[in-house]
Amino acid sequence: MDYFPNVAAIKKAVLTIRQVAEVTPLMHSIRLSKQYHAEILLKREDLHRVRSYKIRGAFNKISSLTTEERSRGVVCASAGNHAQGVAFACNYLGIKATIFMPVVTPKQKVEQTKMFGDAWVTVVLEGDTFDDSYTAAMAYCNDKDASFIHPFDDPKVIEGQATVGLELLDQIKKPLDYIFVAVGGGGLASGLIGVFSQLSPHTKIIGVEPQGAPSMLTSITNDKNTSLQTIDKFIDGAAVKRVGDLTFAICKDNLHKMVTVPEGKVCQTILDLYNRDAIVVEPAGALSISALDMFAEEIKGKQVACIIGGSNNDITRTAEIKERALLYGQLKHYFIVRFPQRPGALKQFVAEILGPNDDITHFEYSKKSSKENAPAIVGIELKHPSDLVPLMQRMKGNNFFGDYLNDKPDLFQYLV
Missing domain, CATH: 3.30.70 (Alpha-Beta Plaits)
Known part of the structure; x- marks a missing residue:
């Protein structure tokens, strides 16, 4: 793949998305900084109006469509956060959208998608995983000749997510040593790589996946994009069977490390953030922090940013989150x-x-x-x-x- 996100395109995306995506805070974590003897900064992407960074890529992509493409409508597949970003963007721009979501998507994410999209959006629940929804969405898209808004494997989406990186560079007082970022399909990680490889090349970017859905790690290990046969769907915002072809090509040679974290460990992080920091996150939003202890010695004395990707958590999942945390512990x-x-x-x-x-x-x-x-x-x-x-x-x-x-x-x- 020849594509690599460049800074000029990312700066253009900043101008596009500023009408719907405010600059999110970079918060110093006293607790985590003391725990790891480092300066731990939390990039609060959970504070967007759709409660995840996905609004960035979705709006940047949809805004790039021609008048004719907009008239035919758009289609997307998502486990929740991308769906909400697409729904909000289509409502804002006045574009019809059909959004395919897995049947197992938390009810809260389905309802939020319908709320943000209002009359402009139709939600279709299809399949058990994102990949099932993706297959159904592509078939529908081809039948209706609509534009498909990919959740991660699209240059405009990657460049939209990359605006997180430019904000980070504007917010820090000294160069970042490490960035920890959750990896589902790889769009956000690819965007960050585009920014930091060109503007802060010494910054090490560490990708974090659920142990039950290690699609990027498996692909990097095999040196080719590899589809997983089965995955644990619990961390729905980062559980995909196959990462993007574009994102794989970008990540495989540019991530400092790619690691996985057990789902139960992520659940304990969710509880700690809620009980000790009054921060509500979804499972995928806790992935980056959950990997810090694996690098405890390496990050001592360093400046570290963790991307808190989203907070679309359904309260009905609390019992399962607590159960998984106790089992892991x-x-x-x-x-x-x-x-x-x-x-x-x-x-x-x-x-x-x-x-x-x-x-x-x-x-x-x-x-x-x-x-x-x-x-x-x-x-x-x-x-x-x-x-x-x-x-x-x-x-x-x-x-x-x-x-x-x-x-x-x-x-x-x-x-x-």
């Missing part, structure tokens, strides 16, 4: 417990088997036979990971232990 454990079929067995389990700080958070039991022992599924939250081994020893020593479910994913998902 080894504080939540599920067992098959075999209770003796006698009065007082549960009382004994609570009094003698559980530790003083252990808490039962899940209990599923039904007496269906007169066997000597009957199984129950029990979820236990611990105060500290080190409490697990003594708990299991007490269970085994008193003949309560049936099985440990956390390390049996198929059985875990079926039973819990």
Whole structure:
């Protein structure tokens, strides 16, 4: 691929998007700076009116369409944030849009897309992943001869996202040493590379993907753009089976490093940001911060920017976010417990088997036979990971232990 974002085009994009995209704050994080002995800056892209940076690329691309192209309408596929950017842009510019979103898209993102688009936008829920929606959107686009607004693999979109980089350069007091950025399809990372490779080449850009959807890392490792067969869709804003061809070509030779972060770790970051910093982010918005501890030694004494990409989080996901965080932190454990079929067995389990700080958070039991022992599924939250081994020893020593479910994913998902 010959395309590479240049500064002149990115500066032009700044002029285009300024009517809808305000300059977002660059916030110094006291907590994270103390934790990592570095100057950690948070680029608050979650504070756009559509609550993500996607408004930049979407508006820059749609604004570039000719009058004839606008009259035929536009089509896009998105897991949520790009959809909202397209919806807002089309409503603002008076252009009809059909937006395809995965069926599993959080309800909040679907409703926000409809709200921003109003009468100018039709939302179609199709498929289980972004890639499924993309396939349906392309077929519809070809049938209607409409313009497709790609969420990441388009020069105008990349240049729109790249305006984040120019803002960063205007906001910092000294050169940035590192930038941590979430990678889904790679549009924002590619835009940042375009800016910093030309204006601040010593700045190291680190891409961060969900462990369950490592499409960019896999492609870089294989030295060719590679489609994943399956992905974990939880971090919906960054879970794609295949990155862009343009973005892959830009990222593979220009990222300092490409890393992945477990979904449970991202969930803990979401909770920490909410509870300790009063910042609400979606899973993809927490990816950049979640990777900081992997570079703790490398970033000491350095100036580091983390891009907080979006805050379109559905409150109904909070229970799952907490659950995944506890499982990742080894504080939540599920067992098959075999209770003796006698009065007082549960009382004994609570009094003698559980530790003083252990808490039962899940209990599923039904007496269906007169066997000597009957199984129950029990979820236990611990105060500290080190409490697990003594708990299991007490269970085994008193003949309560049936099985440990956390390390049996198929059985875990079926039973819990």
